[in-house]
Amino acid sequence: MTNYATHDTDVLVIGAGGAGLRAAIESAAQGMKTAVVMKTLLGKAHTVMAEGGAAAALATVDPRDSWKTHFRDTMKGGKMMNDVRMAEIHAKEAPDRILELEEWGAVFDRTPDGRILQRNFGGHTYPRLAHVGDRTGLEMIRTLQDKLVHMPAEIFMETTVTHLFKTGGRVTGALAYSRDKGEFHLFRAKAIVICTGGLGKAYTITSNSWEYTGDGHSLAWEIGADLMDMEFLQFHPTGMVWPLSVRGTLVTEGVRGDGGVLKNNKGERFLFNYIPEAFKNDVAASEEEAVQWVREVVAGKQATVRRPPELLTRDVVARAILNEVREGRGSPHGGVFLDIATQRKAEDIKRKLPSMYHQFVKLANVDITKEAMEVGPTAHYIMGGVKVHPETAMSTIPGLFAAGEASAGLNGANRLGGNSLSDLLVFGRRAGLGAAQYVRKNNPAADVNRADVEAAIAHNLSFFERKDAECPYALQREIQDMMGDLVGIMRTEDELTRALNALDKFEARAKKVSVSGGRVYNPGWHVAMDLRHIVQISRSIALAARERKESRGGHARSDFPNYDPKLAKVNLLIKKAEGRMQVVQQPRTEMPPELKTLVEEA
Amino acid sequence: MSNKMHLKVFRGDNSGGELRDYQVEVDEGMVVLDVVHRLQATQAPDLSCRWNCKAGKCGSCSAEVNGKPRLMCMMRMDLFKPDEIITIQPLQAFPIVRDLVTDVSWNFEVNKKIPPFKPKPKNPDGTWRMMQYEVDRVQEFRKCLECYLCQNVCHVLRNHGKHDVFFGPRFMVRLAGLEMHPLDDADRVKLMREAAGIGYCNITKCCTEVCPEDIRITDNAIIPLKERVADRYYDPLAMLFRAIRGKNR
Numbered sequence: 059m060t061n062y063a064t065h066d067t068d069v070l071v072i073g074a075g076g077a078g079l080r081a082a083i084e085s086a087a088q089g090m091k092t093a094v095v096m097k098t099l100l101g102k103a104h105t106v107m108a109e110g111g112a113a114a115a116l117a118t119v120d121p122r123d124s125w126k127t128h129f130r131d132t133m134k135g136g137k138m139m140n141d142v143r144m145a146e147i148h149a150k151e152a153p154d155r156i157l158e159l160e161e162w163g164a165v166f167d168r169t170p171d172g173r174i175l176q177r178n179f180g181g182h183t184y185p186r187l188a189h190v191g192d193r194t195g196l197e198m199i200r201t202l203q204d205k206l207v208h209m210p211a212e213i214f215m216e217t218t219v220t221h222l223f224k225t226g227g228r229v230t231g232a233l234a235y236s237r238d239k240g241e242f243h244l245f246r247a248k249a250i251v252i253c254t255g256g257l258g259k260a261y262t263i264t265s266n267s268w269e270y271t272g273d274g275h276s277l278a279w280e281i282g283a284d285l286m287d288m289e290f291l292q293f294h295p296t297g298m299v300w301p302l303s304v305r306g307t308l309v310t311e312g313v314r315g316d317g318g319v320l321k322n323n324k325g326e327r328f329l330f331n332y333i334p335e336a337f338k339n340d341v342a343a344s345e346e347e348a349v350q351w352v353r354e355v356v357a358g359k360q361a362t363v364r365r366p367p368e369l370l371t372r373d374v375v376a377r378a379i380l381n382e383v384r385e386g387r388g389s390p391h392g393g394v395f396l397d398i399a400t401q402r403k404a405e406d407i408k409r410k411l412p413s414m415y416h417q418f419v420k421l422a423n424v425d426i427t428k429e430a431m432e433v434g435p436t437a438h439y440i441m442g443g444v445k446v447h448p449e450t451a452m453s454t455i456p457g458l459f460a461a462g463e464a465s466a467g468l469n470g471a472n473r474l475g476g477n478s479l480s481d482l483l484v485f486g487r488r489a490g491l492g493a494a495q496y497v498r499k500n501n502p503a504a505d506v507n508r509a510d511v512e513a514a515i516a517h518n519l520s521f522f523e524r525k526d527a528e529c530p531y532a533l534q535r536e537i538q539d540m541m542g543d544l545v546g547i548m549r550t551e552d553e554l555t556r557a558l559n560a561l562d563k564f565e566a567r568a569k570k571v572s573v574s575g576g577r578v579y580n581p582g583w584h585v586a587m588d589l590r591h592i593v594q595i596s597r598s599i600a601l602a603a604r605e606r607k608e609s610r611g612g613h614a615r616s617d618f619p620n621y622d623p624k625l626a627k628v629n630l631l632i633k634k635a636e637g638r639m640q641v642v643q644q645p646r647t648e649m650p651p652e653l654k655t656l657v658e659e660a
Numbered sequence: 661m662s663n664k665m666h667l668k669v670f671r672g673d674n675s676g677g678e679l680r681d682y683q684v685e686v687d688e689g690m691v692v693l694d695v696v697h698r699l700q701a702t703q704a705p706d707l708s709c710r711w712n713c714k715a716g717k718c719g720s721c722s723a724e725v726n727g728k729p730r731l732m733c734m735m736r737m738d739l740f741k742p743d744e745i746i747t748i749q750p751l752q753a754f755p756i757v758r759d760l761v762t763d764v765s766w767n768f769e770v771n772k773k774i775p776p777f778k779p780k781p782k783n784p785d786g787t788w789r790m791m792q793y794e795v796d797r798v799q800e801f802r803k804c805l806e807c808y809l810c811q812n813v814c815h816v817l818r819n820h821g822k823h824d825v826f827f828g829p830r831f832m833v834r835l836a837g838l839e840m841h842p843l844d845d846a847d848r849v850k851l852m853r854e855a856a857g858i859g860y861c862n863i864t865k866c867c868t869e870v871c872p873e874d875i876r877i878t879d880n881a882i883i884p885l886k887e888r889v890a891d892r893y894y895d896p897l898a899m900l901f902r903a904i905r906g907k908n909r
Contacts, residue, residue, distance in 0.1 A: 098710075098712055098720065099710075099720065099764070099768075100768060101718075101806055102712045102713075102718045102719070102720050103712075104712075104713075106712075106713065106717055106718045106805075107713045107715065107717050107718065160788065161779055162777060163776070163777030163779075163838070163841065163844070165790070165795050165798050165799055165802055165841065167792065168790055168791060168792040168795060170792075171789070172789030172790055172791050173787065173789065190799065190802070191799075193717070193803065195717075196717065196802075196803070196805070197802060200802065200804075204771070204776060204777070205776070207768070207771060207772050208772070208776045213768075215765070215768075238757050238761075238763065267711070267712045267713055267714060267718075268711070268712070269712065300689065301687075301688055301689020301690070302687065302688075302689060303687065303689050303690045303691065303694040304689070304691075304714070304715070307714065307715050308715070413716070413717065416716065417715055417716065420716065420734050420736070421689075421691070421715075421734070421736070422689070529701075529705060530705070531700065531701040531705060532701070535701070573705070573706075574705055574706055575705070575706025576706070578673075578708075578757070578758050579708040579757055579758040579759070579761050580706045580708070581700055581705070581706065581707070581708060581709065582700070582705035582706050583706075
């Protein structure tokens with residue numbers, strides 16, 4: 059049998075994006091023996107790519123803002139599918155978490171009176187995003203990283219978890235392998251926090267990097283944790299569309315927050331034609347009103363008129379772009395035009411959006427201070443994830459916690475831009491705290507079954523035993539293309555059924571791919587091991603999408619284009635029963651009256 | 661529009677290796693990293709390469725392309741002539757793990773030696789205030805992606821291997837970001853002079869030239885830090901003053 063190293067720890071954090079780092083910091087601060095494993099190097103996780111900012115009602119720019127407005131915006135943006143308590147906690151705690159980062163050395167952009175500057179974003183009533191130009195994520199991850207390295211936590215870089223273990227109904231450990239040596243590591247842990255981010259790599263056109271194969275969702279489901287809201291997938295409206303090799307790369311919503319407008323090939327600001335009934339009162343009725351709003355905001359004044367329709371929520375904008383393209387009003391490469399050149403001065407664009415300027419000059423030969431960008435929807439963020447308790451972030455499996463994109467609840471059917479960076483601080487901290495309290499209270503034994511470990515290792519090595527079978531890269535690409543075609547922005551019953559059938563076949567093929575070369579830093583082997591997760595989370599999306607026979611937020615059905623009031627009363631759970639994936643309707647609890655008033659006050 | 665291009669890619673590890681030849685189909689708009697990915701997917705599935713964001717924001721895919729240290733994700737293939745041979749090698753200042761991947765763990769060890777941010781007390785109203793003009797210069801340093809291209813070209817590290825006595829340009833930038841932070845209250849001047857070895861830098865500016873974020877490492881970070889060290893340790897007036905009054909600090 060194959061050797062492996064064994065590590066004993068109180069709390070194991072899987073993933074080192076913002077949520078994982080924040081969870082580890084909290085766990086270590088609580089005196090827990092803490093280990094963090096991550097697929098990449100420290101500081102490279104997807105948080106680093108977040109551009110626009112972190113939403114928190116600091117009210118430094120517009121004193122009318124408060125947690126109540128933030129809560130209401132989050133619920134409205136989530137089409138009332140959110141976990142109400144999580145939305146409340148998030149809105150209340152986000153300001154403290156941002157100020158805490160400042161205490162740890164973060165340097166946000168400043169207001170004229172020396173406080174944290176906030177910018178406008180889609181779905182947020184007031185300027186609410188604390189930011190650093192368009193590299194907010196880098197600032198956050200570096201601040202958290204530099205905080206963590208001075209704390210007593212063990213860090214395992216380029217180490218991928220392939221299996222979780224459960225004993226007596228509790229989570230007890232994880233098997234991982236280190237890429238640099240190709241060696242296996244068993245972590246025996248009293249509590250585990252999943253902070254593995256999303257699953258964009260189930261799609262060909264995505265803003266996500268290779269890492270985001272839904273590992274955390276899949277690993278949790280495998281040991282019986284419930285997933286929730288998996289049908290709600292956010293397609294960011296503005297990804298690059300040209301050149302083809304960068305198709306999907308993110309163009310920050312900050313472009314629109316700072317005045318950028320979307321136009322079709324006739325030069326029309328088409329979003330005026332797509333304003334949903336529920337948002338009619340929040341959005342400018344004419345171009346003149348929208349222009350005035352930008353003028354006031356750029357001058358640093360409180361807006362006296364309504365915001366441009368470009369700042370509608372992402373689900374609405376993405377579907378509008380798709381429709382313009384389908385009806386022949388798209389740009390030459392199948393997107394629409396995002397224009398900030400005619401709206402802002404070149405020096406302002408370079409100061410507030412430096413990495414966008416750089417990205418377009420370098421990759422597309424486009425000077426965004428002079429020309430419009432071509433943009434279109436790109437798979438970006440999964441609202442669904444591991445179902446967690448709103449206070450402690452514990453899943454339905456004792457000892458297993460989740461935070462950030464890997465968890466469900468805060469965002470409902472659609473996430474507002476900026477709520478992710480604040481989510482990972484608020485619930486990353488709560489998950490680290492929840493795990494520490496769980497360990498302190500229960501002091502569970504981390505008694506991993508040796509046979510389980512050996513079976514997991516054997517599975518991982520099985521890919522080397524076959525010679526000249528199917529190539530993992532080609533199969534991964536086939537699955538991604540299928541998901542884009544059949545489980546994309548607009549869905550139908552027939553296509554979803556075809557997707558589920560296709561996934562059964564992919565599952566069988568994924569078990570039989572072969573890998574050449576050795577165990578040291580072998581990317582083909584990594585892809586082979588990821589395929590199982592991609593298939594499983596793709597199935598959870600398709601199953602939930604077929605069950606929800608309505609259109610809501612990040613889930614749109616062309617055969618059921620409207621809201622269904624009955625389905626407004628349920629979230630969909632993905633459960634494991636006799637080894638199979640099952641979708642179950644879970645009735646929502648009634649909103650407490652005081653919060654209901656807040657939402658209805660609008 | 662696509663055409664075949666000739667690549668030479670390093671295959672091997674720290675014990676040795678070779679530049680292997682590949683012919684790869686290149687499409688319009690592709691960057692060097694796309695070509696490496698195409699190689700993995702079609703001809704060399706076990707070719708090791710580190711990458712993440714593919715948009716110049718994470719600093720993972722550093723390599724030497726035709727001898728130039730670059731982020732592969734931001735280097736377009738149409739910079740090369742159609743018949744040019746393109747050579748891709750790993751960074752030279754660090755041990756090779758395999759193929760294009762190097763062991764950069766030394767950098768993370770160095771970072772731990774730098775005393776963290778230590779904030780001054782808050783204002784009586786419970787807040788801190790910082791003006792934009794005060795943070796502009798710190799924000800320049802905080803753009804650093806940790807791609808380590810500057811470490812790779814620094815001759816103190818690359819040619820002289822002084823990893824045990826010199827932190828390298830990346831961590832001079834980190835130190836500058838802390839030392840010039842308007843709210844920071846720690847003192848790292850002794851560290852800069854001793855453990856960080858700032859005296860080893862003889863301001864050839866190679867680091868500045870390769871920085872993908874255009875941080876003016878030498879002019880804006882290293883030279884001002886050298887001045888702080890000089891003020892503390894080599895200012896003759898101050899030395900005289902200390903000699904007369906005794907070492908009270």
